[in-house]
Amino acid sequence: MITEASKYYKFDWITIILFLLLVGFGWLNIVSASHSGDTLNYFDFSQPYGKQLMFIFLTLGLIVLILAIESKFYERFSSVIYIISMLSLVGLFVFGKNVNGATSWYAIGGMTLQPSEFAKAATALAVAKFVSDLNTDIKRTKDLISVFALIGLPAVLVLLQKDAGSTLVYGGFIFVLYREGLSPIYLIVALLLIIVSLFSLKFGVLITSVIIVLIVLGYHFTRKRKPLFIQPIAIILISILISFGVRYFYDELLPFHQKDRITIWLSLEKDPEKLERMKKTIAYNLNESEKAISSGGLTGKGFLEGTRTTGKFVPEQHTDYIFSTVGEEWGFAGSAAVIIVFVLLLLRILHLAELQRSQFSRMYGYGVAAIFFMHFFINIGMVMGLIPTIGIPLPLFSYGGSGLWGFAILLFIFVKLDSDRINQW
Template sequence: MASGKGISKFDWPTMLLYAALVGIGWMNIYSASLSDTASGFFDLSQIYTRQLFFIGLSILLIIFILAIEAKFYERFSSVIYIVALLSLVGLFVFGKNINGATSWYAFGNYGLQPSEFAKAATALALAKYVSDIQTNVKEFKHQLRTFILIALPAILIIPQPDPGSALIYIAFIFPLYREGLHFVYLLFGLFAAALFVGTLVFGVIWVAMGVVLIAGILFFRNRKKRPNLFKYLLIATACIGFAFSVNYIFENVFEQRHRDRFNIVLGKEVDSKGIGYNTNQSEIAIGSGGWTGKGWTQGTQTKGNFVPEQHTDYIFSTVGEEWGFLGSLLVVILFVALLVRILHLAERQKNQFSRVYGYSVASILFLHFFVNVGMVTGLFPTVGIPLPFFSYGGSGLWGFTILLFIFVRLDASNYINA
């Protein structure tokens, strides 16, 4: 168990930032779900009361996580990871279908979403593997094993279907990059995304011509170094082949709702009353907030329920309408401060396990924050990614709490042993 000395060494700036984000998040959930039908403040039929209950359980979770010896998380990381995988597999047999996705275990009127906890489990397993090999991940066999470790939970999540939760596993590329993964993997990922979007917008022929042109320019620019023509041809062929596969993936792997959302964001369709209704109303709500907002619980778009499910994935639109640009900026600053603090703590860790885990925490939180805000403001298609500590839900809040406070515990242990 953690000693009294250990308790005094927990990173209070991180915990205060967590408390601020959870508190502000609850205030916005309260506003977004406030109704005239409530029998009282502690009416459990109300969303804001249930979220307050989830927050209370989160405090108990924090106490439990911080009370356990830090070595437990490293020693049992593989077991935790296997349990997480089994919980995802179990959904195919025991899962409950909610809103078209079999992502939940039902317990009476409540549900538990295992994908929210699998992120912390994967972060622990990745940190354990990288620290065990006692080297960086430049060797291909280590790269392959880490990619499999990361891909397994994502592969189990995609068929639920829950592509948003599966997308988050891209975040693990950043801690691997910190540990020696070649920068070419980041470039490859960005280039693949650009090819995918470019093919949807301009078509296969124009993208293929662009690839050939770029390859030709790069080859002739490096001709004095006698570049390998075969390598350039191979890369160009692979890129063109990927471009030709985009339409098949888009039409046969994506569901219709995902295709519609991509088309709206890319400007190929205008559907402000159908599939694009949520995003359109969210943009209106945020834009109407101006500089200082309409005031807490005073948002007309929010009160009129113009943004469906505003207390979940679209909670940031409540911030924009009622708190305005300045309030939204405050929320962004708090998130950035938390991310910077986590990265600072990760760099001061005395062992590789804690450092890799810390970078994983920061990367997961960043991707959630970045994609959710982009989704709510219409920059990205709606993919069902919640805003950490803000969006309504016990599984999400507990998953992020576990993810963060395991790192707080690891950091306290390193601080004591320094």
């Protein structure tokens, strides 16, 4: 018989330890990226590292509260949590504070709160609750549309607040639905859309259209059992329309700063001198980030010894570009260690998700993994220049109270759900 005292400590401590490692090491890098070079006072709450330390202590209290609440609460009230979260996003259009062109924060006293960070956990709960309902079958068109609506609503609201980075994170839910029986065709279509879009921007609509025709017709005529000829024709026409649409959106509708980032990433500017000037001005943060990472070598320059970091060569390095601090001061070894810990956390979440007895807990676990992965993949790719510059924090690492609290809520609701499985043994 399990006593109440022993139940209290029956959580997955591997997940908790990985979380603490990332938060602790992240804070050390925030110290490096934000201190001014004078005498260092870790408890200086006027500095980003002092504020982050306060956020961490508040996070620990928040975690205790999450783990103290009965796990059934999260499933039972998931719809209410989702509605409140969506209302908080809508309220930004009236009461929100504009920061760097994005209206994504509420100003509360001397602090700001970003509700989009909490909307991710609310959406994961709502999707898990809806799909795990006895009457839901995502293979039915009606139910699938409803699920996409649940995911799409916060994504659109966040996009309207000019926070494109957070919007992309919601695309990760397609992996959650795939695990629950969504047809692979949706993943294939999503991949093809990305390929057609990139080809249209890089090579133009005409060349992309010719490539599409050759591939589709070549595949059609080499098949032993050929479908009706109208099918490849329809695929060709839709693909060409998408190609035209992507090009029109890029040329006429995309904001200039986002257009410039894509231009630099794909080297779309024909004039080499102009492209080089764009890289030095528009891509300044990225260039300095890459220099900082490469200067770290194998083992790095040491804690607080990064010359590009202490010299503030990378603007706002303690936020979205925090990984460049790791690269400079801890080198390839430290960077690899951070990536390994992130991967271990993701694998641990997926492993625990597969062990769950309820579909709700399993789906929520996959939602947690998907959100963490999207943030991790996009941020690391952005800092290293592998994908266009997108403002999105590195989970548990980047400076910010809302981000840290949002990820802690997201993760520790799952830890609490998983504790039911552990305590039933």
